[in-house]
Amino acid sequence: MASLIIRVLLADDHPGMLIGVEHELSVISTIQLMGCANSSTELIALLDAKPCDVVVSDYAMPAGDYGDGIALFSLIQRRYPPVKIVVLTMLDNPAVPRALVTQGVSCIVSKSDAVSHLVPAIHTAYSGGKYYSPRVEEIVQSIDWNRRGRGSTDVLSQRESEVVRLFASGLTVNEIADRLCRSKKTISSQKSKAMEKLGIDRDVDLLRYAMENGMVSSSERKSGGEPDMDLSEGGMPPVASNS
Missing domain, CATH: 1.10.10.10 (Winged helix-like DNA-binding domain superfamily/Winged helix DNA-binding domain)
Incomplete structure (x- = not known):
């Protein structure tokens, strides 16, 4: 039986973060890093050119032709339906995980947590499950899911x-x-x-x-x-x- 290989594309506009995540993933035998991008423009180009199972992307990545945050993730979901998404974020506003969960993104890792949380997050996203790093879990638990904000x-x-x-x-x-x-x-x-x-x-x-x-x-x-x-x-x- 062939061993599991999850093909991953990584996007972050902070070079130091890219290096750290690349190092963390390079020693995981079940994960194959297919490419890195530092903008939504580069990420979409990679998705068009390379096979991918999971995208690991920063939430806030303003430089690029396809925006960032919910706009970018919604585009990926529409254009590449089989691709799963793991979101990296520094934002501690409860509205971020609320918006992501509403959008159908259920694997979220805070940059304030250890980068090692990306490994189980990628595996869980690949299998269609839910994974929150500790800081995200703390924020999610504080959300009043019955509250509806103005507009959308x-x-x-x-x-x-x-x-x-x-x-x-x-x-x-x-x-x-x-x-x-x-x-x-x-x-x-x-x-x-x-x-x-x-x-x-x-x-x-x-x-x-x-x-x-x-x-x-x-x-x-x-x-x-x-x-x-x-x-x-x-x-x-x-x-x-x-x-």
């Missing part, structure tokens, strides 16, 4: 979600346009469309929505100097980072 990230397009998350992290419309290589007019339009879909009128409510739905954490907020109060241009009073 599902109503937003991938690009709208990407703009909302970057805006909530503290970037202005100009900075988002530069990062995503889009025009300022396009970014402003996508932000406005997202707010319209969510029934949100004020930038502060958009920030609150992003926080409550796990699109950004307080540690991801950009630090800066004096607040830019020109909110029509996407400015947001910077908040000091915890990291």
